[in-house]
Amino acid sequence: MTRASEERAARPAEPLAGLVWPMARGAEALEALARSAGLPLPRTRAKVVGQAPTDPNRLGEWLDAAAQSQGLELDLAYTRHGEVEKALLRASPALLDVVTSEGVQVAALLRVSASGRTARVIAPDETERDVPLAWLTSGVQALVEGTQASTVDRVLSRAAMPEPQRLLARRALLGAQLANTHLVASRTLRLPPGARLVHHLKALSTAPRLALVLVLAILIQVCVLSAWWLIGRGAFEGQLDHGWLWAWALMGLTAVPLQAALAWTQGSLALDLSALLRRRLLAGALAMPVDEAKRGGIGEYVGRTFESAGMEQMALAGSFTSLLAVVDLTLAGSVTLSGPAGMLGLVALGGYCVLLGVLVARQSLLFRGWTEARVVMTHALIERMLGHRTRLAQEQPSRWHEEEDQELARYSDASERWDAGTARVTTLARRGLLPVAIIAILPGVLAGANTASIAVGVGAALLGARAVMSLAVGALALMGSRVLFSAVRPMLDAARLSGAAGDQDGKDAAPQVTPLAATEAPSRSQALLEVRDVYFKHPASPRAVLEGASVVIHPGERVLLEGASGSGKSTLASILTGLRRQGSGVVLLRGLDMSTWTQDGWGAQIAGAPQFHENHIISGTLAMNLLLGRAWPHTQDDVKLARELCEELGLGDLLQRMPAGILQMVGERGWQLSHGEQSRIFVARALLQRVQVVVLDEAFGALDPVTMRKVMACVEQRAPTLIVIAHP
Numbered sequence: 001m002t003r004a005s006e007e008r009a010a011r012p013a014e015p016l017a018g019l020v021w022p023m024a025r026g027a028e029a030l031e032a033l034a035r036s037a038g039l040p041l042p043r044t045r046a047k048v049v050g051q052a053p054t055d056p057n058r059l060g061e062w063l064d065a066a067a068q069s070q071g072l073e074l075d076l077a078y079t080r081h082g083e084v085e086k087a088l089l090r091a092s093p094a095l096l097d098v099v100t101s102e103g104v105q106v107a108a109l110l111r112v113s114a115s116g117r118t119a120r121v122i123a124p125d126e127t128e129r130d131v132p133l134a135w136l137t138s139g140v141q142a143l144v145e146g147t148q149a150s151t152v153d154r155v156l157s158r159a160a161m162p163e164p165q166r167l168l169a170r171r172a173l174l175g176a177q178l179a180n181t182h183l184v185a186s187r188t189l190r191l192p193p194g195a196r197l198v199h200h201l202k203a204l205s206t207a208p209r210l211a212l213v214l215v216l217a218i219l220i221q222v223c224v225l226s227a228w229w230l231i232g233r234g235a236f237e238g239q240l241d242h243g244w245l246w247a248w249a250l251m252g253l254t255a256v257p258l259q260a261a262l263a264w265t266q267g268s269l270a271l272d273l274s275a276l277l278r279r280r281l282l283a284g285a286l287a288m289p290v291d292e293a294k295r296g297g298i299g300e301y302v303g304r305t306f307e308s309a310g311m312e313q314m315a316l317a318g319s320f321t322s323l324l325a326v327v328d329l330t331l332a333g334s335v336t337l338s339g340p341a342g343m344l345g346l347v348a349l350g351g352y353c354v355l356l357g358v359l360v361a362r363q364s365l366l367f368r369g370w371t372e373a374r375v376v377m378t379h380a381l382i383e384r385m386l387g388h389r390t391r392l393a394q395e396q397p398s399r400w401h402e403e404e405d406q407e408l409a410r411y412s413d414a415s416e417r418w419d420a421g422t423a424r425v426t427t428l429a430r431r432g433l434l435p436v437a438i439i440a441i442l443p444g445v446l447a448g449a450n451t452a453s454i455a456v457g458v459g460a461a462l463l464g465a466r467a468v469m470s471l472a473v474g475a476l477a478l479m480g481s482r483v484l485f486s487a488v489r490p491m492l493d494a495a496r497l498s499g500a501a502g503d504q505d506g507k508d509a510a511p512q513v514t515p516l517a518a519t520e521a522p523s524r525s526q527a528l529l530e531v532r533d534v535y536f537k538h539p540a541s542p543r544a545v546l547e548g549a550s551v552v553i554h555p556g557e558r559v560l561l562e563g564a565s566g567s568g569k570s571t572l573a574s575i576l577t578g579l580r581r582q583g584s585g586v587v588l589l590r591g592l593d594m595s596t597w598t599q600d601g602w603g604a605q606i607a608g609a610p611q612f613h614e615n616h617i618i619s620g621t622l623a624m625n626l627l628l629g630r631a632w633p634h635t636q637d638d639v640k641l642a643r644e645l646c647e648e649l650g651l652g653d654l655l656q657r658m659p660a661g662i663l664q665m666v667g668e669r670g671w672q673l674s675h676g677e678q679s680r681i682f683v684a685r686a687l688l689q690r691v692q693v694v695v696l697d698e699a700f701g702a703l704d705p706v707t708m709r710k711v712m713a714c715v716e717q718r719a720p721t722l723i724v725i726a727h728p
């Protein structure tokens with residue numbers, strides 16, 4: 001921090017009084033902020049948000065639900081105490097938890113000034129006010145300063161210091177003591193990735209920014225054309241005096257800042273659009289229906305993800321290049337029209353573009369073949385990596401690379417054909433322009449036109465050459481991105497469908513229950529879970545897995561689900577935990593049909609530990625793996641509970657042995673956990689989600705009898721309602 005910002009930061013948090021919202025009005029603050037930030041809000045408020053919490057630790061969860069009910073989301077910035085100010089600079093529009101003399105309150109940060117000194121907030125009377133950013137920073141930092149602040153205050157009260165210095169010393173001491181303490185600096189309000197594309201594009205001001213790109217491109221061309229006209233006219237008429245040269249230089253120089261502005265606008269828009277695409281792809285990958293995702297196989301998904309990077313680059317580069325090429329071409333066309341060849345020149349240029357267009361369209365087939373060969377190769381590579389150890393043990397070494405060689409040959413063949421086609425297009429774009437240029441100039445020469453007119457013809461030909469070349473490159477890129485789009489389309493569709501529930505217009509959205517509407521314990525007399533006449537069939541399978549499946553489960557019950565291998569137990573578990581949707585029949589949770597719950601709401605009531613081959617230890621700390629289903633960031637209480645559970649499940653010994661205890665890195669690149677240890681972590685992960693119904697699918701198969709009894713006792717005690725799947 002600079003001294004100036006330290007001085008600003010030294011002010012107490014009290015000035016925020018009257019500018020921040022009480023916790024109970026947090027949802028109103030969110031709405032006011034969304035309105036002022038121009039984010040779309042639904043017309044009707046059909047969704048239930050529940051009562052505001054009195055506990056500041058639950059504020060985030062409640063605000064998340066409030067944002068979700070408005071079709072928006074809050075993105076947390078979790079940062080160090082000393083980096084709060086930096087985080088706030090790029091957080092807006094955001095809600096901040098701040099400490100004032102009234103306790104924890106909510107600040108609605110609309111934007112931070114360009115200098116980073118002041119911030120515009122929306123006050124509870126819905127007026128916009130400017131405050132020093134340091135006030136907000138201090139208010140946020142105070143969230144974790146509690147006991148340290150009183151100790152520091154006590155020490156400083158003994159030192160006879162003038163007030164400004166005391167405040168500076170207080171800030172410095174607290175900053176040093178809490179340098180590594182993390183806290184939630186802000187909750188940025190934004191559209192969820194699955195929201196309608198037009199809302200996202202509007203939020204990014206795409207149309208005005210594109211218009212700016214267009215205007216700048218036209219201005220640059222006007223400068224270039226004027227410079228060329230000045231020098232051309234002077235040269236052909238033999239009057240190249242200083243005045244003409246100065247005017248030419250001036251035009252050339254004017255184009256430089258314009259070019260810089262164009263590059264900056266283009267770059268920043270490309271960056272925003274690329275971030276949007278990546279968010280949508282990630283959300284789509286996570287929202288893919290489980291069976292659809294499995295059908296393709298993990299390798300195919302990795303392949304598709306790789307292709308998405310290419311699609312993004314080609315789409316952005318292709319769009320901008322083509323847009324600028326169209327500007328160039330329009331100007332080239334109008335110059336050609338006013339040149340010696342007139343309409344004939346224009347027709348020649350147009351015909352030439354059509355010819356190139358046909359060639360580019362033909363390239364599409366080659367590009368598709370090349371892309372498919374690449375996706376197949378990535379898929380095969382990943383499958384081989386996954387099955388590597390099995391192949392080492394089971395397959396003859398002489399057969400290891402047979403398929404690889406065939407795939408490589410197919411890929412290199414497709415590559416060669418694509419490269420040859422691309423070379424044809426670019427060569428034609430370059431070479432074919434000569435005849436067009438001759439058509440543009442020759443009539444003037446033959447008719448003995450004046451030098452200025454011939455100069456216009458030469459200029460038109462040069463301008464046209466550049467425009468056609470850019471158009472060919474842009475069109476090839478756009479064509480490529482269209483082909484790659486079909487490879488990533490399933491993920492983008494899944495993202496769009498996942499956002500459909502929170503449709504911004506509120507037209508189609510059915511009222512959905514957010515988690516907080518159902519936190520109270522269920523009544524024992526009412527059915528907690530009802531499955532009625534459920535039917536399910538895998539798309540690839542000719543016969544149904546579940547037919548007429550029915551079960552009613554009351555709170556507190558312990559249910560054992562037995563059946564032969566392949567009878568559909570795991571399939572039913574995946575329907576109960578919301579991973580799959582039944583073909584027909586009804587699944588009710590607390591009397592409400594699955595479609596009336598949000599995904600989060602359902603997940604907050606019922607969770608499970610899937611079978612071993614469906615469950616994974618993720619590379620990260622053991623704590624992260626255990627608390628995967630808990631809100632982020634984890635509280636000290638969460639970690640304490642995870643530790644307790646590990647002890648109860650017989651993992652205490654393991655925690656002792658690990659050098660970093662519960663913070664030990666585990667997974668592929670960390671501590672390799674045994675089969676039995678992993679299965680207990682999966683059980684703990686399900687129990688730590690604090691849900692009403694826990695479903696354990698063959699969770700005890702890897703345990704010895706003593707450990708199994710221990711685990712069963714823990715599960716019996718911790719799970720409010722339990723469904724255990726096991727073989728007879």
Ligand SMILES: Nc1ncnc2c1ncn2[C@@H]1O[C@H](COP(=O)(O)OP(=O)(O)OP(=O)(O)O)[C@@H](O)[C@H]1O
Pocket residue numbers: 291294538539540541545563564565566567568569570571572
């Ligand atoms: N994607 C799929 N396409 C077609 N059939 C599938 C698919 N996934 C599972 N199945 C089939 O559905 C049936 C039910 O599978 P499920 O895993 O639910 O059985 P289960 O009773 O849990 O078996 P187990 O006790 O062996 O774990 C099996 O016959 C399985 O082969």
